[in-house]
Amino acid sequence: MEPGQRTGYRDIAAALRTEITSGVYPPASLLPPESQLATRYGASRSLVNRALGLLAAQGLVRPQQGRGTIVTWLPPMLHSAARYSQATRERDGARGAFDSEVKALGLEPRHEIAVERAEPPAHIADALGLTAGEACLVRRRRLLASGIPVRINASWVPLTIAGDTVLEDPAPNITGGIKSALAELGHRQTAAWERIIPSRLPSDAEAALLEISPERTVTDILHVGRTADGRVVEVTTTVTPAHYLTVEYDIPLS
Amino acid sequence: MEPGQRTGYRDIAAALRTEITSGVYPPASLLPPESQLATRYGASRSLVNRALGLLAAQGLVRPQQGRGTIVTWLPPMLHSAARYSQATRERDGARGAFDSEVKALGLEPRHEIAVERAEPPAHIADALGLTAGEACLVRRRRLLASGIPVRINASWVPLTIAGDTVLEDPAPNITGGIKSALAELGHRQTAAWERIIPSRLPSDAEAALLEISPERTVTDILHVGRTADGRVVEVTTTVTPAHYLTVEYDIPLS
DNA sequence: GAGTGGTCTAGACCACAGA
DNA sequence: CTGTGGTCTAGACCACTCG
Secondary structure (H helix, E strand, O other), X not given: OOOOOOOOHHHHHHHHHHHHHOOXXXXXXXXXXXXXXXXXXXXXXXXXXXXXXXXHHOOOXXXXXXXXXEEOOOOHHHHHHHXXXXXXXXXXXXXXXXXXXXXXXXXXXXXXXXEEEEOOXXXXXXXXXXXXXXXXXXXXXXXXXXXXXXXXXXXXXXXXXXXXOHHHOOOOOOXXXXXXXXXXXXXXXXXXXEEEEEEEOOOHHHHHHHOOOOOOOEEEEEEEEEEOOOOEEEEEEEEEEOOOOOEEEEEEOO | OOOOOOOOHHHHHHHHHHHHHOOOOOOOOEOOOHHHHHHHHOOOHHHHHHHHHHHHHOOOEEEXXXXXXXXXXXXXXXXXXXXXXXXHHHHHOOOHHHHHHHHHOOOOEEEEEEEEEXXXXXXXXXXXXXXXXXXXXXXXXXXXXXXXXXXXXXEEEEHHHHOOOHHHOOOOOOOOHHHHHHHHOOOOEEEEEEEEEEEEOOOHHHHHHHOOOOOOOEEEEEEEEEEOOOOEEEEEEEEEEOOOOOEEEEEEOO
């Protein structure tokens, strides 16, 4: 801050951002109350509230009524946990990479997995080439770091393929990931198609699962896996607050 | 709005969002002044200002001091303009797809192209495998729809490849795109690598070029093209406000 | 100069979490 | 019950654009 410069809400946000990213307020800890920050920066609480709103919009904190303002920022090392290259998928499976990265940050990884049979929404059914009303197996996962949700996804597989197989086992991990499990069932995938929406508003359900405010944007990845004969055997959706993710691709040029 | 429900700033934002996306306030037009909206919604100007701040953070509008609040939202049709599959790249070249999509919306496309020789920043030089101080040709483009900047990118090619070639021609388009031009020079690319950062804060320079506030997040795509012998001949960066873009990939699974 | 958005305050009341 | 953030107002002054 230059001497004589007025302290604006951007300045307050920048100061707090520096403290958060430098470790003064580590992930999952609480920031001082707004009233206290107001005193510290010589501003009104309204102004501090606005500054925190900025940081919240950027995913660094999550203010919670009645409780305080929680630091949700995670160091950038986590980003590489979300690589989508097929080599990484196969090597790390569904769980390994995330766990070790989170632990390396001194945080506690947690997985929530639910397996159910359900009718897919229209855009999933379309991608799977299913007729209306045909049921799927869906594996839903939620990944958290020290209680901070960082990613949710759902893998849809037609019941005709997945019914009464190892895929219905809600084990915390299928060794090698769902693609390996499908391969062992005779559905080896040879190609995939992905569509990334880098930034969109979450649905109410997504906002609730990710514990973010409805205006925090999310990144949406739709992954469609096909076997050699062109059949779609797996559709996976991934939704994550839009700053926890970096995606890498190797692309062959014809 | 439910009867008896209080009108919150989210409600005001939602109402305006509906009007914008339904065409009441078309792209590049001006919203009514905040004072007028305050009267309409029976709220204080502060509250309307907050609501507009939400919409601005989501990229629907751009408030400008002294002038008014400009609608920057574009219909989702534009999204498919930004496909990065190599088939689309080769077919449409650098210009065709963008132009026709923007015109289809009744907007005026504009391209700004600048070609210069320059020393690349460190991460670009790294990707190109250049030693420090080695110069490049860089083609910078800015794409606008009716005056709204929607994308900036920069293609870096080592001077040893691009010097004194057609690439130094600042023509509005190189037929078939930079990859075709390079191929005709004997540097046909056979593979590429891309890294997508879906959401990050822009640099001051990027915010200025895209005419967005410093807290609007952008999507960053780094594209690295290699020839059959593994040599990197092109690095292209793309930066766009984080809602104008959808990316699609076809991925072979080994 | 008139009108716009940008910022800020002081104070108020509400909703929620936790002891 | 206390302390937290969530919301909102009324009013003020500033900075900028444009005629």
